[in-house]
Amino acid sequence: MYNNKRLALSIFWVVLGLVLFALSMAKILDSSYFSGMGVALAVVGTLQIIRNLRYRKDKDYKEKIDIEVTDERNRFIRLQSWAWTGYIVVFIEAAGSIAAAVLGQETVRQVLSYSVCLIVCVYWITWLVLSRKY
């Protein structure tokens, strides 16, 4: 789960975050967006490094994480959550599209309609790919 690749990636996030923050503080990057992103990346990277090191040292923690990741019920719940999320997003966007049409918000209606079409197209593609795989 927490291997050397992940550790290297976490270190990269910390370094990138600190570089962005430093460049922003030095006014080389002229936006608070980059300083905020830098801090966020550094914090997330640091937390990942701490978890990674704990995973390597703490046997109980390693076992707990391994089970959390591989447990088939957790996997099932993850898949179900994504499926529900997809359905809910499509329904919200479709309803929003109708509401935007009623309110005369043409741009919003178009964006939401295209988004629904995109999701449906992605669904068809994934269905075709998966039906060939299984």
Place this chain on the structure above:
Amino acid sequence: MKNRIEQLRTDRGIRQEELARELGVSRQTISSLENGRYNPSIGLAHKVAVFFGLTIEDVFIFEEE
């Protein structure tokens, strides 16, 4: 799908945590299996049956819906 996991486990004096560890799943999975809220994969059903020294049909009771 109904099953006899709770009965088999308690008969042997095993805690949910111990069974979960033996099967490589979380305690919540064992709880959900016992309550019939979650149907296991054939792989996990096989592991459960082997753990108790029984066949899948002895542990899991299939009912046509």
